[in-house]
Amino acid sequence: MKKHSTQIAGKFTLIELLVVIAIIAILAGMLLPALSKARDRAYAADCTSKLKQIAMQQNMYLDDFDGNFQHHSSTYETAAECPWGYILEKSGYIKVEKKAASVRCRPIFNKYAQTSAADYKEDWTSDQFSWSCKLTYGMSGVLIGRKTNAWLDNGPGIKDIYTKPAKLSKITAPSKTLMLSDYYTDEGNITRGYPTIIYDGSMSPGSNTDYYYPEARYKLHGNKFNIAYVDGHVSAVVPNDIYTKNEKKKNVFLYNE
Numbered sequence: 001m002k003k004h005s006t007q008i009a010g011k012f013t014l015i016e017l018l019v020v021i022a023i024i025a026i027l028a029g030m031l032l033p034a035l036s037k038a039r040d041r042a043y044a045a046d047c048t049s050k051l052k053q054i055a056m057q058q059n060m061y062l063d064d065f066d067g068n069f070q071h072h073s074s075t076y077e078t079a080a081e082c083p084w085g086y087i088l089e090k091s092g093y094i095k096v097e098k099k100a101a102s103v104r105c106r107p108i109f110n111k112y113a114q115t116s117a118a119d120y121k122e123d124w125t126s127d128q129f130s131w132s133c134k135l136t137y138g139m140s141g142v143l144i145g146r147k148t149n150a151w152l153d154n155g156p157g158i159k160d161i162y163t164k165p166a167k168l169s170k171i172t173a174p175s176k177t178l179m180l181s182d183y184y185t186d187e188g189n190i191t192r193g194y195p196t197i198i199y200d201g202s203m204s205p206g207s208n209t210d211y212y213y214p215e216a217r218y219k220l221h222g223n224k225f226n227i228a229y230v231d232g233h234v235s236a237v238v239p240n241d242i243y244t245k246n247e248k249k250k251n252v253f254l255y256n257e
Contacts, residue, residue: 067168083131138183
C-alpha cells in the first residue's frame with residue numbers, strides 16, 4: 001500500500017515575510033500622519049466646545065448681574081474679589097469635575113503637565129487655588145479690572161482708562177472683544193494655569209515673555225489657538241489676527257466706553 005506524503009500548507013518564506021513587513025511599514029507611514037491630524041482636529045473641536053460652554057456660563061452670570069464682569073484681585077481678600085471662575089462655580093453657573101476636563105485644553109495639559117508644578121497636575125478641589133493655577137483657560141484682564149502698565153499709541157496708560165471691571169452695555173463690539181482663550185504661564189521651568197490674561201501692549205504678540213499673551217505658545221491647534229469673544233462665538237486664530245497695535249479699534253482686548 002502506497003503512503004501519500006502531505007505538504008504542510010501555510011508556511012511563508014523569509015522573503016515573503018519581509019515583503020509583508022515592508023508593506024505594513026509603508027501603510028503605517030501613510031496612515032499615522034493622517035491619524036495624528038485627525039486627533040489634533042478632534043482636540044481643537046473639543047477645546048472649542050469647552051470655550052463655548054464656559055462663555056455661555058459667563059454670559060448667564062452677566063445676565064443675572066446687570067452685565068457686570070467679576071472683579072480680579074491678586075490677593076482674593078474678599079468674596080467679590082476672587083478668580084472669575086471661582087465666582088462662577090460658587091454661584092452655581094459652572095460645575096468642574098475632579099479631573100477638571102471641562103476647564104482644561106488637552107493639548108496644553110497633555111504636553112506640559114508632566115513638567116509643570118505639582119499643583120497643576122492635582123485633582124480639582126473647587127477652591128480659589130484651583131481656579132488660580134489648575135485650569136488652562138484665561139479671561140481677559142481688561143474685562144475684570146486687572147491692572148496693566150501698557151500704553152496706547154501716543155496716549156494714556158490702559159490702567160488709567162480701564163480702571164474697573166467692564167460692564168457689558170459699555171462694550172460696543174462684543175463680537176470683536178476677546179473674553180476667554182487658551183492660556184497658561186511659564187515661571188522659569190514651571191508651567192501652570194493662570195486665570196487672567198495680562199495684556200501687555202505688545203507690538204509683537206508672538207513674543208515669549210512669561211505671563212504675556214499669547215506668546216509662542218499659540219501653536220496649540222494646527223499653529224493656532226482658540227479664543228471666545230464676548231458674544232459667545234469661538235474662533236481659531238494666530239496672534240496677528242487679533243491685535244497689532246495699541247489702538248482700541250484694532251485690538252480685541254480693548255473696548256470703547
